[in-house]
Amino acid sequence: MAEQGSAAVNDGKTEPQQNEHHVLNNHNDNNEVNNKDNSSDPESFCCLVQPVTADRDPEYIGIRRILLLRKAEAGLIGRRDWRCNGKTYVAYRNYLSRPRNWERDSSRAPSLHSTPGNSGRFFPSPGPHSRWSEVDSLGSGRDLQNANPVHNLRSSFGSSVSDSDHPRQRGAESAYSFVGMHCIFDKSKASVSVLKFGHMSSDLLAYGAADGTLTVCNVSENPSVIKQLEGHSKDVTDFDFTSNNQYIASSSWDKTVRVWEIAKGICIRVIYGVCPQLCIRFHPVNNNFLSVGNANKEINVFNFSTGRVINKSLFDSGVTSLDHDHTGLLLFCGDAQGCIYSVNMNSHTGVLSRSHRYRSNSKHKSPVTTVQYRSFSLLARGPVLLSCTQDGNLSFFSVALEINGYLTLRCSLKLAPRVHKFRASFCPLLSLEKGEFIVAGSEDSNVYFYDLTRPKNTCVNKLQGHGFPVLGIAWNHGENLLASSDFFGVVIVWKRERTNQNKHHTQHQ
Secondary structure, three states, rough: OOHHHHHHHHHHOOOHHHHHHHHHHHHHHHHHHHOOOOOOOOOHHHHHHHHHHOOHHHHHHHHHHHHHHHHHHHHHHHHHHHHOOOOOOOHHHHHHHOOOOOOHHHHHOOOOOOOOOOOEEEEEOOHHHOOOOOOOOOOOHHHHHHHOOOOOOOOOOEEEEEOOOOOOOOOOOHHEEEEEEEEEEOOOOOOOEEEEEEEOOOOEEEEEOOOOOOEEEEEEOOEEEEEEEEOOOOOEEEEEOOOOOEEEEEEEOOOOEEEEEOOOOOEEEEEEEOOOHHHHHOOOOOOOOOEEEEEEEEEEEEEOOOOOOEEEEEOOOOOEEEEEOOOOOEEEEEEOOOOEEEEOOOOOOOOOOEEEEEEOOOOOOOEEEEEEEEEEEEOOEEEEEEEEEEEEEEEEEEEEEEHHHHEEEEEEEEEOOOOOOOEEEEEEOOOOOOOOEEEOOOOOEEEEEOEEEEEEEEEEEEEEOOOOOOOEEOOOOOOOOEEEEEEOEEEEEEEEEEEEEEHHHHHOO
């Protein structure tokens, strides 16, 4: 670089056009010697055709162009060497923020291995510099003082938090730390808003996209795509596995419900409706019952074997989300106006009967995107229900099973308003001494963890890696993998850090 710079200075007496030609020839000769197969880069070309003004010194122009060219080439080589899943927004960003001694220790450089299907990327256990999910450090002493571990003892409370708030440093749960990305699936051509792991499965993952496709994957040590299920003509709104994971039932905006046989990758039944089908669940005890909520304010119970309607129930607005309790005697659903319903269901006949309705006091009605039931909670000392609305309201209810699923609001959390439809989920229950944690996507491309037992400083951790708004969230059965999907169609499977407490909890399960 020094020799070329001096050559440009010595030749400064010539015209600027000659200087340009000299630098261009040097650039071409070096490229032919170093790498003949390098493709042209727009940034390199732009550096060479920088406009020349009449009042500029030719010597300055020549040196400046050489420096710009070298900078563009270095950036191109860096992006090529540190490419991640073809989009460069993860690995290259971590490469730029690497410590100074990164290149001295070659063992710390992450390596990517393509899967047999070339659609998922496997990440070996990274070094300490690759822990993208660690909690951000807090910059002020006042924030550290606010991270008070004392719980609020009220039976119910509400709080508001922004997605950009810093996570607590001292209060962060080590059990919700992640060693990095386990694998990435990036072949979807449309946004992925719903994804789930198989029933009682730790390796089977499926996700539905806005182009109507369903993708079934294996996320074991060698991640790969098992089947691509094509048949829907519009967005896949929801899907569910049977208890044996042999079949998937999916709902869509194309007004159909489809039943798929995973092993063969074929659609074995299509149920046509008159309006968009928005959510779907198999009965946890009797898998022959399939409950489907639609935009026509209905829940239809279908016979899985015949596809015929067994029973239906009407609601005040379109049914946007569903979930069963563990006994199958109760069905919880949310509608497009933000209401939550408790519905009794007969496990033998499939007959539905509404029992209770919870209506939010908010003036702005927003669709419910998540309704999730859990049989036990530390905060409620019993069964609970989590709901999430599109405008960022998270609500946590205790469920009175003896009163037909009566809901009592225990706490709520107001997040930043959302534009896209995003989902939330309970986090694995750690112990009987710790708080109640949930995980949710966000518009700022991060995955956030919140502690509902703390009305202040609720954010305890976040995962960074997506380049677009995060829409879908799902845990596997082993609770060691967390899957998230974004608006661009990228699915990331995060590997949870294994601690002594995690191992003890898994052994007792």
